[in-house]
Amino acid sequence: MNTSEFNSFIVILIYGSLVLLSLLKLANPLKVNKKANFWFGVFLFLWSTFWMDEVLFLITGSVIEFHSLFLIRSIQYLTPIFFYLSVLFYTNPSFRFKITDFKFLLLPAAFLACLVLVRLGYKNPFESLAIILILVQALFYTGLSYIIIRKHQRKIQQFSSNTEGIDLNWLEYIILVLFAVNIIYVIYNLFYDPKSLNFFINTVFLLVIYCVGYYSLKEKEIYPLEEKQREELISINEDSDSEDVKRKLISDEELLKIKSQLEMIMNTQKPYLDSELNLIKLAEMLSVSTHHLSYVINTGFGKNFFQYINEFRVEYAKKLLKETDSKLSILGVAYESGFNSKTSFNTTFKKLTGQTPSEFKK
Incomplete structure (x- = not known):
């Protein structure tokens, strides 16, 4: 099996693992952290769509421009927001949406406007702006999620004598790994051939996904049910x-x-x-x-x-x-x-x- 075939095998594993893990989180058989697991399950499903074009190519044998589809690109852009929402509910299961939370839709609205203008033929500068918005949104919500987790780790020390299993360390480490991988990927896209990095990136993502599966499925109820x-x-x-x-x-x-x-x-x-x-x-x-x-x-x-x-x-x-x-x-x-x-x-x-x-x- 050469590198290309092995990479294809990893892509199938990534997509299948994310879809399966998404269904498990949405089903939530242990009935813990219900709201958080729902949003996390949606996040995992959206994350899986980033590999769907490669999976469809392996199935059909022809290139399918999956990411070029207007609706799919719009939904994929919401992936960091759903991750952020899951972190919000893990750290505060009583969180309720307010009118001010419509601010979450500002960046997606700007991105959607860029996609519309690109489809209308205004590729410059809106195509570049759309790419910048993708990076900005990912970094913003990843950073915000990290800050919330750090605050959570201090908060639980105010009421729990054993914080292991409820400190969301696994989410913190995953954020740091994904942040590092995305930085490497962006640099390679700018200065090198990104295809040469596909095997490395996919291997790292597969390991991260298995870690997500292991730790997220054993996550305990963080706060009392009462x-x-x-x-x-x-x-x-x-x-x-x-x-x-x-x-x-x-x-x-x-x-x-x-x-x-x-x-x-x-x-x-x-x-x-x-x-x-x-x-x-x-x-x-x-x-x-x-x-x-x-x-x-x-x-x-x-x-x-x-x-x-x-x-x-x-x-x-x-x-x-x-x-x-x-x-x-x-x-x-x-x-x-x-x-x-x-x-x-x-x-x-x-x-x-x-x-x-x-x-x-x-």
């Missing part, structure tokens, strides 16, 4: 040192009272040993609101919820590691201390102690 609890957590500010957090929610006396109760519960009941502990559970134990508890941890201890809980876990793990007669493995110590994976245990332990658990044990 609407009231979900709204409470979403409304918590992601930055513990922000002006919203600095503003007094309760009196100093009440803060000290809740702080004292919290310290007593942490030392006597050890709720941090529960790997599923979150702000809601801890607030219920103290009979206070999640907002007040978050404020006490942020202001009274100068930490977010994730940092506060995991410091207790690391201290408990250090005691277990010091026990010379203990038969627990490193993974066993991690689970006993409230961590839900060896990776999160190693990362958090090293961040707080400067050593890995194995190094500390030695």
